[in-house]
Amino acid sequence: MHLPLLQRARFQDAHIRPLLALLLLLALVAGPLAIAPSADAATKKPLDIVKIVYDPSGRDTWKNGHLNKEYIVLKNTGKKTLSLTGYTLRDNGPQRFRFPKGTKIKPGKTLTIRSGKGKNTSSTLYWGTKSYIWNNTHDTARTYNSKGKKLESCTYKKLTKKATKKYVRTTATTAYC
Known part of the structure; x- marks a missing residue:
């Protein structure tokens, strides 16, 4: 998965990048769902x-x-x-x-x-x-x-x-x- 935003970020801890990638992915997927109107x-x-x-x-x-x-x-x-x-x-x-x-x-x-x-x-x-x-x-x-x-x-x-x-x-x- 290519995440240009994460490549530009400078994090010293190698464990933070995967966590940020996961959070960004969740935000991209869940964001539209959170603001979508109800079925009614x-x-x-x-x-x-x-x-x-x-x-x-x-x-x-x-x-x-x-x-x-x-x-x-x-x-x-x-x-x-x-x-x-x-x-x-x-x-x-x-x-x-x-x-x-x-x-x-x-x-x-x-x-x-x-x-x-x-x-x-x-x-x-x-x-x-x-x-x-x-x-x-x-x-x-x-x-x-x-x-x-x-x-x-x-x-x-x-x-x-x-x-x-x-x-x-x-x-x-x-x-x-």
């Missing part, structure tokens, strides 16, 4: 929760126009078009949104799900409720694939300026997941 962190989620507008500006009027100002944005982070047939979106309570059959999202594109009623398009779906979904003070959004496996979760607490291990960064109206 390296896994790219196919469907990412990007943003939740949980408390739209103005009074909560319970009218459809205002309900539709409350929404969640999902993004396809993969390289292939995702078929969301059978996928679900849930809050911390009993509300559950099932993606309509045939819903697809292209790579890098976003899909907005609004709380009220409206006509679904390729970029916007409607939950179809007569009430608000996302709590104004705190809540958790979760996405599940068609087999019921949780893909992503985003927990917010109103006015959490910096993200923590428990909560994402928020403003007075919006959570950034």
